[in-house]
Amino acid sequence: MNEVKRYTKEQIEFIRSIAKGKPIKEITKEFNELFKSDRKQGSIRYIMSKHGIKNGLRGNPETAFKKGHVSWNNGMKGLQIGGKETQFKRGSKPITEKPDGTERFWNGWWQIKSGNEWIYKHRFIWEQAYGEIPPNHVILFKDNDKNNVTLDNLFMTTMQAKTSVAIRKLRSQYEPLNIAEHKLAELRIKVNYMEEVTINAR
Template structure:
């Protein structure tokens, strides 16, 4: 195992803030006759606490909420980096905003913000049999002078039971196989079949939760293959690539995610407690 000398660490500490990692790696290899990758240099900097660990605390989250309306993610990123002395990319800021359900109101609207009128629903019902969802979305936006996404329109169609090539008047518990899996018609409208089956056994799915397939197979409705996860857990399962074709591995991955989120929550509590301790007067 390669061991970094004190001289190497001192070199990285001295030049870390002056150079980007690609430049720092090049100079390091040149100075010490090494062939280290950028990833290796990043790792040693992190392990030796040569770079500041920046995380989004409540202050930054609230700041983004205050400024986000009407701004592009590029503009938001620039403002956040300038104020908090960070160096985040547009992609990182956008992912953070979506993760925390913070939207800038530009372009596409989220489902909760868009209300379909009776006239809009009649338009959808009239045209869905003759158009694919892409074309229907374009014509819908043009006709009503709005700018919603295909996914919002498609989800509305699903909830109303409007499908391409399917008649509208379907009996209860009719199933429909769409691109995203099976839907089933209930008294509350069309819902994912896995949600329906899970609720039959366990009761209503709480707000903010969804039902996923442990093995990734959207046709495997075995009771042991259906898992309830919240949005954060679902996000980290995908981000950390902890979903597998083996359902037991996915369940183990979910336990890892839950431990990670618990640790993250505790760390935030500790960070919030430290300023309070510093501000308390010392006992004589």
Template sequence: MSRRYSYSKEEIDFVRSVAPGKYNDEIAALFTEMFGSQVTAGQMKGLKSNHKIKSYVPTRRVTEDDGLFNKEQQEFIKENVKGLLNQDLANLVNEKFDLSITAQQVKAWKNRRHISSGLKGSEGMDPPNKGTKGLYNVGGNKTSFKPGQKPVNYKPVGSERIDSKDGYTLVKVQDNGDWHERWRHKHVVLWEKENGPVPEGHAVLFADQNKQNITLENLILVSRRQLAIINKNDLAFNDAESTKLGLTMADIHLKIGERKRKDEAQ
């Protein structure tokens, strides 16, 4: 259900902190994730206008698929799009070119170029090659895999690589499942091995901000609310002790905010 009441100072401050460089629908998604309250892009636009918050983004939106693929990758997609669901095609592209493309990005790229998989409806149906290995092509093709044969670009479980988008180290944890199930952030895997699954609404933070210093001693579990305060007030530092102090300060900010809301409600 959409919001119909005024926003708290904490919510306004959160929007102010995440707004630069983001469009209203992106801000709305972050707001919903942060506070669990569904809002629309239009409501975020109104909030920003009322509180003089700017995003400083171009009038013409640069879509997520602009420049997403190079020429070789585009040709590969066109050659193999037939009979594949968007997720299957994204998995294939990621395996072939060592990328981190999502099904939604593939869908957007196809739609803008009027490229179809040939599947009916919203591509929710099983592809013609379900249950087979290799690419769909009536009569087979040179890229189809024989039973037990692995593609030349196959990476075994335990392989690691650096995500070119954010610099995090990814580790392959299994051969089956979607791309995000096969590849996970190494620091999260390490933390969970010692502590169990990361609780909902939380994240694992590098204490010294060095994404390559993947040790248990350098990992801190923080809530999304704590993380928002840390990012807003620049409380993450290049040494672990200072960041831990910043986390304590973030907790103080949150408690002050809670006290103010209680006072306002009385």
């Protein structure tokens, strides 16, 4: 089957709009949730490669393990190096472990540590104030500045509206206009849906 028929322009642009800084698994999950599909990670990876879409997470080929590489400690199970006094004890925490609330800048996004996870800071702040983010919804920045991670600079919209605005290149750094464009996109999508329901009911 022709690749163009399998992925619409809207679907490809959606992948492009969310890909940066996200692993294939997460991109695939968001795609399937939005388009009510069951695409596999391999399919998403293929379409990204086909259209030159990169998430920026690929490892360095110079330092990555090569196929057939044998680790230096292969066959040395049980080998003890150093005294027992200096060995890592069960239940101990490594000195490099970060406490909850630690922030980091990772692949263009601010993240905050919560438990054993690193969570996008803007999503964390929103959920602390308003509760869990509903399915198929995203948190965006009013001024489109990902470094301005404050609650009063955030707003929630649907994935469909975000994609619609991105495809039409309507995003603005002017806060009122940016919010209005997404609200208008939400309304347009609802109207189109109701028209489709009405036509199918005839």
